[in-house]
Amino acid sequence: MYTEIKGGITAPKGFKAAGVQAGIKKSGKHDVAVIYSTVPASVAGVCTTNTMAAAPVAVSRLAFESGIASAIVVNSGCANACTGEQGLSDANAMAQITADLLSIPKEDVLVASTGIIGVTLPMEKVTAGIKAAVAQLGPDEQDYSTLAIMTTDTFQKHCAYEFELGGVPVRIAGIAKGSGMIHPNMATMLAFITTDAAIAPALLKQALTDAVNVSFNMISVDGDTSTNDMATVLANGLAGNKKIETKNEDYAAFTKILTEVCIYLAKQIVVDGEGATKFLELNVTGAASFADAKKTAMAIAKSPLVKTAFFGEDANWGRILCAVGYSEAAADPTKISLSIGDLTIVKQGLGAPIDELELKKIMAEHDIRVVVDLGLGQAEATMWTCDFSYEYVKINGEYHT
Amino acid sequence: MYTEIKGGITAPKGFKAAGVQAGIKKSGKHDVAVIYSTVPASVAGVCTTNTMAAAPVAVSRLAFESGIASAIVVNSGCANACTGEQGLSDANAMAQITADLLSIPKEDVLVASTGIIGVTLPMEKVTAGIKAAVAQLGPDEQDYSTLAIMTTDTFQKHCAYEFELGGVPVRIAGIAKGSGMIHPNMATMLAFITTDAAIAPALLKQALTDAVNVSFNMISVDGDTSTNDMATVLANGLAGNKKIETKNEDYAAFTKILTEVCIYLAKQIVVDGEGATKFLELNVTGAASFADAKKTAMAIAKSPLVKTAFFGEDANWGRILCAVGYSEAAADPTKISLSIGDLTIVKQGLGAPIDELELKKIMAEHDIRVVVDLGLGQAEATMWTCDFSYEYVKINGEYHT
Missing domain, CATH: 3.60.70.12 (L-amino peptidase D-ALA esterase/amidase)
Structure with a gap:
């Protein structure tokens, strides 16, 4: 308190x-x-x-x-x-x-x-x-x-x-x-x-x-x-x-x-991330260890392809799964699930039927929560990141030494 | 032949x-x-x-x-x-x-x-x-x-x-x-x-x-x-x-x-990198091992800050040294040297006096070669990468699923 x-x-x-x-x-x-x-x-x-x-x-x-x-x-x-x-x-x-x-x-x-x-x-x-x-x-x-x-x-x-x-x-x-x-x-x-x-x-x-x-x-x-x-x-x-x-x-x-x-x-x-238009909370659950949960969250948080997709308000879950795949954390494509906001997007590795309108509404919000359930264990980690926008390129391309 | x-x-x-x-x-x-x-x-x-x-x-x-x-x-x-x-x-x-x-x-x-x-x-x-x-x-x-x-x-x-x-x-x-x-x-x-x-x-x-x-x-x-x-x-x-x-x-x-x-x-x-306006050759020399040379080159090649700086044609060598520093490769700030094109920019960790006009000309070219000499050993590695532009964000923000 x-x-x-x-x-x-x-x-x-x-x-x-x-x-x-x-x-x-x-x-x-x-x-x-x-x-x-x-x-x-x-x-x-x-x-x-x-x-x-x-x-x-x-x-x-x-x-x-x-x-x-x-x-x-x-x-x-x-x-x-x-x-x-x-x-x-x-x-x-x-x-x-x-x-x-x-x-x-x-x-x-x-x-x-x-x-x-x-x-x-x-x-x-x-x-x-x-x-x-x-x-x-x-x-x-x-x-x-x-x-x-x-x-x-x-x-x-x-x-x-x-x-x-x-x-x-x-x-x-x-x-x-x-x-x-x-x-x-x-x-x-x-x-x-x-x-x-x-x-x-x-x-x-x-x-x-x-x-x-x-x-x-x-x-x-x-x-x-x-x-x-x-x-x-x-x-x-x-x-x-x-x-x-x-x-x-x-x-x-x-x-x-x-x-x-x-x-x-x-x-x-x-x-306040440079050029950020979105605030993303990444919650990785079901990992075999905290280290794996963190590695997974970090790979997603760093991926320029994931970050530009969120900038474009596109729920490109393939890019998220791809990042999970190269994170070096233990992962099984048949056990992974993913949700954005309240919507389940991927269930045990396969795209789930989704309400496109509802998803569009979630992707248009400033604060977006992504949950990746690796389905392997009990460990979890939460990270925060932002999207990659034109403005990020502008700020860092024009911030001259 | x-x-x-x-x-x-x-x-x-x-x-x-x-x-x-x-x-x-x-x-x-x-x-x-x-x-x-x-x-x-x-x-x-x-x-x-x-x-x-x-x-x-x-x-x-x-x-x-x-x-x-x-x-x-x-x-x-x-x-x-x-x-x-x-x-x-x-x-x-x-x-x-x-x-x-x-x-x-x-x-x-x-x-x-x-x-x-x-x-x-x-x-x-x-x-x-x-x-x-x-x-x-x-x-x-x-x-x-x-x-x-x-x-x-x-x-x-x-x-x-x-x-x-x-x-x-x-x-x-x-x-x-x-x-x-x-x-x-x-x-x-x-x-x-x-x-x-x-x-x-x-x-x-x-x-x-x-x-x-x-x-x-x-x-x-x-x-x-x-x-x-x-x-x-x-x-x-x-x-x-x-x-x-x-x-x-x-x-x-x-x-x-x-x-x-x-x-x-x-x-x-x-x-042909998405949105690329520059082709960068990164040559890391003087590394303690090939693994270190590769880690160093990769950290530079991946850094959005380095990549946006090249897009902005800014020889922001601080960002390059910063990437070297977090690459997890052995590095010593007092031994590192860096050149862009034919110009020595950093000598043993310190900014060298440079011909600004000449540097501007090099940074304006499409193909740019960066050499980082870690000054520690004999191993080296060469990587190729490109810059990060508005166009990269556009292509990946608008490539909808």
Whole structure:
């Protein structure tokens, strides 16, 4: 049980944030943000698995290892990826400048960047931006910090909830960005979550990993896992709940809400997928294992032929079965069934008689649910993806370096 | 050494072919073909790895196992995939009808289909088509057999060469189709190769497997491996060369030419990739292993972000490095180099100073070569792919079932 609250990323006690226009983005829009906990917080993070991981990821990993942090500094407009020694030095400088201004250890500052790859940061602008952001730290009622992490996003993605742990009110909030280069294992996606819950770093790490596995790791826009991305949560304990130090009832309750936050933000990213006109929920059931269910869902979610068919509002189930077939998951053509919306389209491998008008209505909707029952076991997985439109090609063909 | 010759798929001695309009395609275009060797031939085939493999694939596999065949019957307009018992019975009927008309054993007939998945064959039309095609068997100077295997292809793909084995002139010819659902491990791709070389089935199988691994398995249009596809070669021995029964010099010479045929046809498929405006050759060098080189090339070839960037004529090397990073191949950001055309773009992980005008000229060309040097070892791989355009979305969004 939780209730939605106002206040954005600074809704939990003891958090301040600000977003400013530092001139890194050519558009002049907000591009530097600082998120700050007035007391040191437990921290956990999950980063990109890309071997070309950007410099800020390397810097943040150190903070994640210590389990304690109190600030996040982030810029958009430049990913500081594939930038070598200079990039690493710049990412460290971002942490150092923020730390000095806030009088905290450099190791307590997380760094994140998003934007164009292969270009070094304009450090003069970045430095001025960090100074301005720190000077403006406060409740961030205008949500400028969310604006400052956006790239091709068309809307801000945030949520804030209040719930109870042992009768004590606890708050959690999250912001995220991402709309292209989105795929499991942290694509060009940033998610920053704040909470005033008291929880030990090791348990926070476990809770975040579990939450990410069923949220950010289950979305795909274009199959590209990026160089920069991370999901992180700061838990500063100011709610005053009994600190979670074992996998008790409170841990379960906290993990559940954290998962809700991650799923909400992950879905928002897919809804804002570059050029997306459809939001697709893929539910694979009856798999021999979770791994098989996920592989199957992912093959469907990545298939350009499936995605263009949904764009064309065509229930081309042959393309879906074809993707199932090359997913490398165990599958039997005589046992597979498929439904779109409430309509059974395929039953045990064969096309079922369908109400064409009803199907047309379902395919015309924005939100479409596809269920693939492999008919082999009990495991299942849910993924979210979007369609491939002219607009996706336009955005990515015209987004020049 | 070989010379190009005329005569298409029937250029090698003892082969006849025909393509007819059987009315399976709504367009009324050619849709049934028969290719026939007047004497039993050695046969080898490589089929889709898709677990939803279509009925004709199951039937052809039996012929491949025996190593001997004398005819291929193929239709376009309907893939006979995901059609259950009825589909298998129809594919067997196609073989039986062809066998009866040609007075050969049913087991000597290969069956192939391409087109829409999930619909059963209109067997009355198919039967009439096979009868008409067999009646018209001859030199197929008009290349109707090539027309009859096309779906969304915009041009015919064929080649015919003459070369020598031990001083004896030998001929080889191939036709292929495919432009969407194209990815390694046999995508919606059919390739039929005829030769009058004399070669034992086991060696023919080895030669074809090696040839396919560096040709059809190294192309990607959209990452979708289809349910139906196969590459097959019939070798009837009528050239009169000393039969190849060991891995001798003749075997090497034959494999080399067979590989040339497969690479030529594979490249033609990419050139005709749905909506393609660019032909990209990806050459990955310096990899720790061939598997790593191939993984790297494939990740780049599949990336919608890379493909849309080439469509937009933008040398967005960050997206290429990003794809390298998530390819799961060993890679080191400080050792990787990249060139496009003759220009070095990235040197040891860092953007190199480039002549922007020269780069713009290269990106504006139709054929573009990208070399990624991982700087780790000696292995390399070459793949061919195309860009992602508005037209790809249009073709696949509007190709209704």
